[in-house]
Amino acid sequence: MGELINWIQYTKEDKGYQRNTSQNEDYIKDKQTPSNKADKDGLLILISADYDPEEKKTFLKFYDIKKKNIAVLYDKLGHKPYAFSKENIEKLKNNEHILRISKRLVGLEEVVKHDPITDSDIHVTKIIVEDPLVIGGTAASLRNHIKLWEADIKYYANYLFDSNLNVGKHYLYTNGWVKEVEVEHEEPVRKYIKKYSSEPLLVEWIKLLSEEVPEYRMLAVDIEVYVPDQTRMPQPENPRDPIFVFSLRGTDGLKKVLIYNLREEKIDKEGINEFSIEEFKDERELISRAMEIMRKYPIIVTFNGDNFDMRYIRRRAEYINFRETVKDIRLGRNDARIDWGVHIDLYRFFKNVSIKNYAFSGKYDEITLNGIGKSLVSLEKIELDKSFDEMTLREICIYSFRDAEITFRLANFNNQLVMKLITIIGRIANMTLDDVCRLSVSNWIRNRMIDLHRKKNYIIPLQEEIKNKGGERHFEPVTKGKKYKGAIVVSPKSGVHFNVYVLDIASLYPSIMKEYNISYETVNCPHPECRGNLVKGTKTYICKKQKGIVSEFVGLIRDIRVNIFKKLAKDKSLSKDKREFFNVVQNTLKVFINAIYGVFGSEEFFLFYLPAAEAVTTLGRHAIEESISEAENLGLEVIYGDTDSFFIKDPRQEAIEALIKKVSKKLKLQLEIDKIYRYVVFSQRKKNYFGVLSDGTLDVKGLVGKKSSTPEYIKRVFYRILEELRHITTQEEFEKAKKKITNIIMEAEEKLRKRDVDIEDLALAVTLTKPLKSYTKTTPQHVKAARLIELSTGRKILPGSVIKYVKTVDQNGVKPMELIRNRKEIDANKYIELLWSTLTQIVDVLEIERVATAKSRRLDQYFL
DNA sequence: GCGGACTGCTTACCT
DNA sequence: ACAGGTAAGCAGTCCGCG
Numbered sequence: 031m032g033e034l035i036n037w038i039q040y041t042k043e044d045k046g047y048q049r050n051t052s053q054n055e056d057y058i059k060d061k062q063t064p065s066n067k068a069d070k071d072g073l074l075i076l077i078s079a080d081y082d083p084e085e086k087k088t089f090l091k092f093y094d095i096k097k098k099n100i101a102v103l104y105d106k107l108g109h110k111p112y113a114f115s116k117e118n119i120e121k122l123k124n125n126e127h128i129l130r131i132s133k134r135l136v137g138l139e140e141v142v143k144h145d146p147i148t149d150s151d152i153h154v155t156k157i158i159v160e161d162p163l164v165i166g167g168t169a170a171s172l173r174n175h176i177k178l179w180e181a182d183i184k185y186y187a188n189y190l191f192d193s194n195l196n197v198g199k200h201y202l203y204t205n206g207w208v209k210e211v212e213v214e215h216e217e218p219v220r221k222y223i224k225k226y227s228s229e230p231l232l233v234e235w236i237k238l239l240s241e242e243v244p245e246y247r248m249l250a251v252d253i254e255v256y257v258p259d260q261t262r263m264p265q266p267e268n269p270r271d272p273i274f275v276f277s278l279r280g281t282d283g284l285k286k287v288l289i290y291n292l293r294e295e296k297i298d299k300e301g302i303n304e305f306s307i308e309e310f311k312d313e314r315e316l317i318s319r320a321m322e323i324m325r326k327y328p329i330i331v332t333f334n335g336d337n338f339d340m341r342y343i344r345r346r347a348e349y350i351n352f353r354e355t356v357k358d359i360r361l362g363r364n365d366a367r368i369d370w371g372v373h374i375d376l377y378r379f380f381k382n383v384s385i386k387n388y389a390f391s392g393k394y395d396e397i398t399l400n401g402i403g404k405s406l407v408s409l410e411k412i413e414l415d416k417s418f419d420e421m422t423l424r425e426i427c428i429y430s431f432r433d434a435e436i437t438f439r440l441a442n443f444n445n446q447l448v449m450k451l452i453t454i455i456g457r458i459a460n461m462t463l464d465d466v467c468r469l470s471v472s473n474w475i476r477n478r479m480i481d482l483h484r485k486k487n488y489i490i491p492l493q494e495e496i497k498n499k500g501g502e503r504h505f506e507p508v509t510k511g512k513k514y515k516g517a518i519v520v521s522p523k524s525g526v527h528f529n530v531y532v533l534d535i536a537s538l539y540p541s542i543m544k545e546y547n548i549s550y551e552t553v554n555c556p557h558p559e560c561r562g563n564l565v566k567g568t569k570t571y572i573c574k575k576q577k578g579i580v581s582e583f584v585g586l587i588r589d590i591r592v593n594i595f596k597k598l599a600k601d602k603s604l605s606k607d608k609r610e611f612f613n614v615v616q617n618t619l620k621v622f623i624n625a626i627y628g629v630f631g632s633e634e635f636f637l638f639y640l641p642a643a644e645a646v647t648t649l650g651r652h653a654i655e656e657s658i659s660e661a662e663n664l665g666l667e668v669i670y671g672d673t674d675s676f677f678i679k680d681p682r683q684e685a686i687e688a689l690i691k692k693v694s695k696k697l698k699l700q701l702e703i704d705k706i707y708r709y710v711v712f713s714q715r716k717k718n719y720f721g722v723l724s725d726g727t728l729d730v731k732g733l734v735g736k737k738s739s740t741p742e743y744i745k746r747v748f749y750r751i752l753e754e755l756r757h758i759t760t761q762e763e764f765e766k767a768k769k770k771i772t773n774i775i776m777e778a779e780e781k782l783r784k785r786d787v788d789i790e791d792l793a794l795a796v797t798l799t800k801p802l803k804s805y806t807k808t809t810p811q812h813v814k815a816a817r818l819i820e821l822s823t824g825r826k827i828l829p830g831s832v833i834k835y836v837k838t839v840d841q842n843g844v845k846p847m848e849l850i851r852n853r854k855e856i857d858a859n860k861y862i863e864l865l866w867s868t869l870t871q872i873v874d875v876l877e878i879e880r881v882a883t884a885k886s887r888r889l890d891q892y893f894l
Numbered sequence: 895g896c897g898g899a900c901t902g903c904t905t906a907c908c909t
Numbered sequence: 910a911c912a913g914g915t916a917a918g919c920a921g922t923c924c925g926c927g
Contacts, residue, residue, distance in 0.1 A: 384911080472911055509914055510902095516913030517909065538909090539912090628911030635911075647913075673909040673914085717908045717915050732907055734917075739906070796905070808903050808920045867917085900923075908915080 072203040073211065074101055075244060076195060077453070078372050078462040079186040086161060088189040091372065091462075092201065092208070093328060098247040100328040100371045103208060109189055110136050111162040113173065113181035114143070114154045114489060122155055127175045134160040143489035146551035147499065149576060154179070154489060180490050183480055190460060191484045198457035200241055213241050216608065218601045222594050235590050239615050240598070243453045245446060248374075249327035250279040250438035251320075253339045254430050255346075256292060256418060266341035269349045272313045273342065275426060276320040277305075277434035280327060281442065287427045290316040297423045305431050314352050317343065321355055328371040329449075331441045333399045333433070336375040336468070340366035365468055374452065374467050376402075376440050384471040388621045389451055395738060396832060403436035407443050411436065445607065447614065454618040458587070471625040472635055479637060482579060491550075493636060501554045501641035504568040505648070513633065514644040518651050520658070520671035522712035522719065524875060526764065527669055527679045530707040530721070531686060533661075534675035535653055535693070536700040537588060539627035542649045544585035545698045549578025550630070550639040565645045566652055572645070580637070584626050591619035650674065653697055660692050661685075670712060670719070675704060705729075708759060711875050718871060720752060728756050734868045741861070743791035744868050747778040751872060768876055775869060782861045785853045792861060793834040793847045800829050811835065815846040822849060837861065 074092035162185035173181040201208040254275035255264035285305035358369035394405035459474035505515035555573035595616035631643035710721030735748030796812035815835035834847040
């Protein structure tokens, strides 16, 4: 391995490990405080772990804060892979499958575990083996032949849980061991640690989450492959085309393009000062040099490197008999990891819906380098109007470097916000950074739940065991195909309403899970004495004796967020940077809190239990119904409600305060004023309205004019109308605005009729959500358009791509944007209909009417 | 053979 | 591979109609 991994020799020599059966022995020998804060010698942060199949050991990857390198440490505890069986030892000893693997069997041990479902201690057999593959991963593995518990947890994850290690935590290295280290905290943090000193669990979390996240040394990498005829994309699994460009951009200021000059072209470097160019005469030299540079960086960042860049490098090197040079790139089925550090694939990270919607509040919608770059760091790809064949190598270098630059900026903007996020998620989930950036929120939560089970010595139940608890479904879901009934939506009172307060129940579902002790083991628990503790309107009962593991976890992280990190984020005695950091922490906690209910309500989730999920929504419906009726008792007028929030028209201040008190007392839930509208406009449709908030900002919900698929032209008319409405403060002003709005509509319609609109602005943009082949039941318009693109250009349209098409007068009725040649093809009437149907949603309520039919209409035939 | 009523599919949104 | 509820447009089907 590389020169940078200084400590590997300490550990690799240490082969004579002993078997250690005590599963809870600390890796950490003792606690230590660094004598001097400035001296960061040996101060490490755990960021990753993996299993070395040759050494048959787990190794840990630490980020060395001072050296800004990776330190690798191999296992010294003699930890071994294992799983549990409920058969007793004697019986197992003679089991044919155990006999079959006896050579790789380390031992069988009887251990006591707590079974959360029966709430009792049970004796199980721990099957300890030499190699994780004995447990799972091959056809012959034990878990495919005998019933095992905890047999589908990655071995290195197991290792972290059992060794009491936590990803993202600081450790101190001395004499071949790492020790847990007490890092210094700032005064406000210390204050909280003191305040909650009677709750050790809470203190642990405060400490863990407030530790500093280092500034990582990283390198962004992007490669280009030379494909002679542009018709095909380079395929890593068939790497017949040469890699000819590596663009590299590092946090230390490195800006380099390495190019294999396969055309023997004189590259014009004049005026390029953004980066330097290194030329190579041979592809192998290029790859060697690129790998040499890459190995100097502990963190490699790519955009889609798992399935393209890193994979192609490895496969191509193998293809040209150059495997040795790239053997420290390890390809998995769906990922590419690097032995010398951590490879972060930003494509995987940004694709994650929790990241997209919660961490970045949906600021980007297209998951491409261009789309995300544009939205988050205001840098776009260089547009290509010709193929590499037709470009000079100079042009290709500039093009390629831009990609590396965007990737670099995505990883580095806002003080490495993305890396902070990944690290904090790693801390909360106790998951390696490699896994955090590749896996979804359900895996993050699963990982932490497994850790919590281990720490409580709970055996993790099988999905079938949870299902076998039984318990019926009590309410038919409203939506066909759903598993259980969800939230309620109260029909809006249509019309214009001034001075409207929106109240919402603070984190409704998580609060319910916490307050009502909802967890897979506490809902329909085994204790006869809890059977009377029913969820209203159901036969579901909830445990009164034990605190549920899920409930406890939600409660804990919710408390930490609300009581500590939200406050730290606003603590003026802290520096701006610190406050921002704590704000990222509290937002990351929010991601978890928001996702927990959904994850536990998902059938695939390993702790899914339908009666528990149903109990949450049932209690949620009660909560909002009770809140609304309490509001009405206080003489408040409720004009709309959805799930956890309701709208009150022109309320008395005291009534609101009284309501908040009442709900807090009666339901143990916190009502909050979410927002106040100067006015809000409802049609009769649910989840569709707009309003102007007290600070004058426009708030549009659900209306067609807001949808990403609506043509730009119609959107613009829509927002122009709303802009007219935005300034209105009184009923009288409404009347005046109506005239203006009518004019806007008439003008827009006239332009459409004359087809006096840019074709691009008429495109509907609809996402293809699955492969073209799998639309068998119907052929939606965007599918028709996508097929036309494939037919005429030969380009393959993949799921996730946004299809832009226009409505035409030909027999298809649609045509992809890029194939339109003539304005005459456009079906103007369809667009006029579309315009009206979009605007109806705002205009209806304002009593602006559309009178004549499309054909006979003239401008003066509109009236108010 | 045609058109309206209806159902189902698909997407994008809200909480 | 986090949930359910709602709106809207369109595709496809059924049914009545001398």
